[in-house]
Amino acid sequence: MTTVANGVNVQALLDAREVLKTAPEAAQFVWRASSKWQNGVHSTTTVKEFFGLGQEQTHKNEAVFDADHPDVFAAEDNGITPIEYLLVGLASCLTAGVASVAQNRGIQLRSVEATLEGKHDIRGILGADADVRNGFTDIKVTFNIDADASKQDIEALVAQSQKRSAVFDAITNPTDVTVEVA
Amino acid sequence: MANSWRRERWDSFRLLTPNWQSRLPGLGYEGPDPDGYMTMGEVTEFIERFAVLSGAPVRTSTNVTSVRRTDGGYDVTTDHGEIGCRAVVIASGACNQPVVPKFSEAVPSSVRQLTPFGYREPGRLPDGGVLVVGASATGVQLAAELRRSGRPVILSVGEHVRLPRTYRGRDVLWWMDASGVWDQRYDEVDDLTRARRLPSPQLVGTPERATLDLNALTAMGVELVGRWAAVRDGRALFSGGLRNVFSLADLKMRRLLDGFDAWARTSGREAEVGPPESFEPTRVPESARLQLDLNSGEIRTIVWATGFRPDYGWLDVPVVDEKGRLRHDGGVVDSPGLYALGLPMLRRRRSTFINGIEDDARDVIGHLAQDLAVRS
Ligand SMILES: Cc1cc2nc3c(=O)[nH]c(=O)nc-3n(C[C@H](O)[C@H](O)[C@H](O)COP(=O)(O)OP(=O)(O)OC[C@H]3O[C@@H](n4cnc5c(N)ncnc54)[C@H](O)[C@@H]3O)c2cc1C
Numbered sequence: 284m285t286t287v288a289n290g291v292n293v294q295a296l297l298d299a300r301e302v303l304k305t306a307p308e309a310a311q312f313v314w315r316a317s318s319k320w321q322n323g324v325h326s327t328t329t330v331k332e333f334f335g336l337g338q339e340q341t342h343k344n345e346a347v348f349d350a351d352h353p354d355v356f357a358a359e360d361n362g363i364t365p366i367e368y369l370l371v372g373l374a375s376c377l378t379a380g381v382a383s384v385a386q387n388r389g390i391q392l393r394s395v396e397a398t399l400e401g402k403h404d405i406r407g408i409l410g411a412d413a414d415v416r417n418g419f420t421d422i423k424v425t426f427n428i429d430a431d432a433s434k435q436d437i438e439a440l441v442a443q444s445q446k447r448s449a450v451f452d453a454i455t456n457p458t459d460v461t462v463e464v465a
Numbered sequence: 466m467a468n469s470w471r472r473e474r475w476d477s478f479r480l481l482t483p484n485w486q487s488r489l490p491g492l493g494y495e496g497p498d499p500d501g502y503m504t505m506g507e508v509t510e511f512i513e514r515f516a517v518l519s520g521a522p523v524r525t526s527t528n529v530t531s532v533r534r535t536d537g538g539y540d541v542t543t544d545h546g547e548i549g550c551r552a553v554v555i556a557s558g559a560c561n562q563p564v565v566p567k568f569s570e571a572v573p574s575s576v577r578q579l580t581p582f583g584y585r586e587p588g589r590l591p592d593g594g595v596l597v598v599g600a601s602a603t604g605v606q607l608a609a610e611l612r613r614s615g616r617p618v619i620l621s622v623g624e625h626v627r628l629p630r631t632y633r634g635r636d637v638l639w640w641m642d643a644s645g646v647w648d649q650r651y652d653e654v655d656d657l658t659r660a661r662r663l664p665s666p667q668l669v670g671t672p673e674r675a676t677l678d679l680n681a682l683t684a685m686g687v688e689l690v691g692r693w694a695a696v697r698d699g700r701a702l703f704s705g706g707l708r709n710v711f712s713l714a715d716l717k718m719r720r721l722l723d724g725f726d727a728w729a730r731t732s733g734r735e736a737e738v739g740p741p742e743s744f745e746p747t748r749v750p751e752s753a754r755l756q757l758d759l760n761s762g763e764i765r766t767i768v769w770a771t772g773f774r775p776d777y778g779w780l781d782v783p784v785v786d787e788k789g790r791l792r793h794d795g796g797v798v799d800s801p802g803l804y805a806l807g808l809p810m811l812r813r814r815r816s817t818f819i820n821g822i823e824d825d826a827r828d829v830i831g832h833l834a835q836d837l838a839v840r841s
Contacts, residue, residue, distance in 0.1 A: 421705075439716045445709040446624075455705035456694040 287431075291386040309336050325351040325361045366419070370399045372450045377424060380444025385430065390440065393429040400425075422454070466525055467512040469558055470505055476586045477610060478505045479670040481602055483636050486820045489515045490827075500636065502670020529557075533781045537840075538802055551840070552802040552833050555780070555791065559808050560773030569769065571696035573759050577766045581607070584768055587614035593765035594618070596701070596757070598693050600625045602665035604770030605677050609669070611768075612685050619757070619764065620682060621703060623692035626666040627714040627747065630676040632722060633729075634739035637668070644728040646721070647815035651795055654810075661790075661810045664772070679711070679747050690753050701757040711747035718744070775808075796829040802836060804829050 303310040312335035318328040331345040349362025356364075363371075374397050385392050401422045407415035428437050445451045480487065485499040487508070492515045503511065516523060524545070531542040538551035563580035572578060577591055581603050587610060594617040597608040604620065612618040628637050641647045654660045669677040679689060691704035722742075729735050757763065777785045784798050785791055791798065795812045796805045805811065806829055807822065815821035 435716065435719065438712065439720075442709055442712040442716055445706065446713060451706065451709075455691070457697065457702045 287391040289386045293386045376450035396427045467509040481668040554804045561776035564772045591765040599770035621693040628666045
């Protein structure tokens with residue numbers, strides 16, 4: 284196979300897969316975020332530590348995310364809307380998947396761009412219509428990929444990336460969520 | 466004899482493999498319709514004929530309740546006494562129990578739940594709608610039959626294998642066989658675990674040789690929903706990933722058919738087959754529902770067509786993995802003198818089907834005979 288350089292260390296991932304097959308405990312990760320109310324509907328959320336491979340881990344840098352609502356919601360727009368973070372997560376997860384699968388399949392990528400559109404009927408969150416759900420009505424992701432591969436192979440990349448995507452799964456399938464007051 | 470066919474299949478059952486592919490060692494199909502598909506009665510007769518022909522000393526109605534390792538071999542306990550033996554071939558089948566997800570326990574009791582083992586024909590189900598779960602061979606066949614009986618049918622679709630019944634004028638399984646796909650060996654495939662877990666293809670054997678993919682079911686009025694993920698407050702929650710399971714199946718089918726085309730070109734078989742065909746992508750429902758209220762009375766029955774698993778409860782030798790699968794290398798089990806036959810992709814892709822036993826048995830019994838010779 285010709286070597287392609289998409290910058291993904293696929294060998295490390297494949298090795299990890301083999302190791303974790305026999306060590307399921309090490310595969311148990313916990314991702315964490317902590318948030319703080321600022322003012323109005325503005326909050327900041329920081330992400331730094333997580334748990335995995337049997338021990339506490341730390342990102343190189345702490346990341347801080349501002350979330351707010353835009354002017355049209357009569358807010359100050361200090362950051363993107365919380366639901367937009369879902370699009371950020373989905374876009375980055377699928378893109379990472381495309382790069383990894385391409386690397387694994389020996390496909391050289393030149394550019395990968397995606398545009399996402401989440402349709403949202405805000406009557407749900409406003410309580411204006413009890414039959415409208417709070418979340419997205421639907422989400423559409425459109426990939427534009429330039430790579431050394433046929434259209435069919437590129438479609439297969441995108442399909443496989445969805446199949447292995449954490450965020451795609453988290454959005455398309457129900458997750459048990461507990462929210463409590465400490 | 467032929468117990469699994471006699472007791473564990475529904476009334477209208479036919480093989481999805483064409484008659485000429487139903488081969489047992491020394492016995493092929495000799496009837497008038499090699500391209501047809503056997504009914505359950507015909508399969509049973511075929512196996513009975515083989516029993517007579519082979520003259521194997523079968524002890525019928527004898528359950529093995531335990532197999533234990535001894536110094537020189539195995540102690541086999543049956544409900545009719547013990548058998549001491551130097552070698553054992555496990556041929557107890559891959560589909561002894563239907564698999565049903567754990568969340569089925571949360572289904573309200575007003576909805577009747579059935580597995581393919583309990584299902585016989587539409588008339589025995591309560592009136593009203595049916596939710597069929599799983600879109601592999603069993604699921605698509607039962608969904609079609611139930612829909613034809615006039616019932617509203619919803620089919621929950623996860624990952625699946627789409628195939629046309631015929632391609633370029635030949636049975637798609639002819640292509641599998643002739644092009645060598647079915648000869649792919651277990652030690653040559655990329656991901657054997659996955660290959661062994663591959664769901665059965667969306668195929669049905671009918672005299673019309675009709676394709677029974679999801680588009681055919683949609684045309685019949687079957688409603689498609691995503692993979693059933695959970696039950697919450699009496700509601701079934703379906704995955705929103707339906708489009709992607711369609712894409713995966715459409716792409717994989719096309720890749721397989723492209724491989725057939727390439728094989729036909731390079732092997733000089735073009736003249737035997739019709740022109741290449743293309744198939745419409747799986748049609749995505751206008752808006753697939755994500756929830757179904759199980760208490761609403763909209764569906765009265767759930768048919769779980771979510772696969773089968775083997776049962777090794779009687780095997781007291783530590784050769785079964787944490788997922789309940791037998792650990793073996795092409796039928797050679799990791800315990801001297803212990804062998805397996807009749808499992809999916811045991812030694813080659815065709816192992817999954819009746820058609821595979823001849824080659825597999827030759828290889829596995831070859832190993833067994835040699836092992837006995839060495840040990841004596
Ligand atoms: C729904 C369905 C449809 C299928 N359709 C096709 C098809 O169209 N074409 C095709 O080629 N293949 C088909 N197959 C696969 C086919 O069934 C197998 O290839 C074939 O049955 C394998 O034969 P076998 O004798 O190894 O196993 P089985 O037919 O499963 O027979 C195993 C036997 O062992 C018995 N047994 C199990 N445990 C014990 C024990 N402890 N003591 C005593 N006896 C025991 C069982 O009762 C059973 O009689 C289908 C399978 C299923 C489940």
